Amino acid sequence: MPSGAFRCRSGHKAVVMANTPLFLGQNSSLPASPDEAVLDYVANPRPGALYMIRFAAPEFTSLCPVTGQPDFAHLVIDYAPGECIVESKALKLFLGSFRNHAGxxxxxxxxxxxxxxxxxxxxxxRIGGYWYPRGGIPIDVFWQSGPPPAGLWLPDQGVAPYRGRG
Known part of the structure; x- marks a missing residue:
């Protein structure tokens, strides 16, 4: 393995990735679509430690696949890392690529x-998608990979249910 590199699993194969992130400190354009977006991963700085990382994207946008109108959400992504962690700028670019994506x-x-x-x-x-109402109905969507590891501290995602204007 080259000096300054580490092995990180991506999909079903192990890949060698440099310790230098692809996007951090670089001028980066927003990918045209989620399929074109590249997620960059770096070595977990605390391998073997059980801890949780949280990313919140309170201004996430995508498009309604029927009307083409924008949909807005507050996303909360929590994970307990394995060998790798997602690089935050790459995640930001990936999430931004949904701006013109219909789904x-x-x-x-x-x-x-x-x-x-x-x-x-x-x-x-786990991910929580707290979608703002369009047509008068908020939609909250939740997914997780399975039960959390024993002993992992799981704080509430901190997004209050939609209460309207009153």
Whole structure:
């Protein structure tokens, strides 16, 4: 293995990745679609430790596949890392690539969680998609990879249920 590199699982094969992230510190364009987005992973700085990482995206957007109107959500992604952690700028670019992507709330939320889980291979992952109402109905979508590891501290995701204007 080259110096300054580590082995990280991506999909069903092990790949060698450099310790230098692909996007961090670089000018980076927003990918045109989630399929074109590259998720970058770096070595877990605390291998063997049981801990949770949380990403919150309170201004996530995608498009309704029927009307083409924008849909807005507050996403919360929690995971207990394995060998790798997702690099935050790569995740930001990946989430931003949904801005012009048409998909139902359920497909978008679960698809994000499954892609992260399949590529990163964390010990455990969950995602909460708290979608703002359109047509008067808020939709909340939740997915997790399975039961959390014993002993993992799981704080509440901290997003209050939608209460309207009153």
């Amino acid at each position: 139902f709330h359920e497909d978008v939320t679960v698809g994000i969680g499954q892609r992260l889980f399949d590529e990163m291979k964390p010990q455990w992952l």
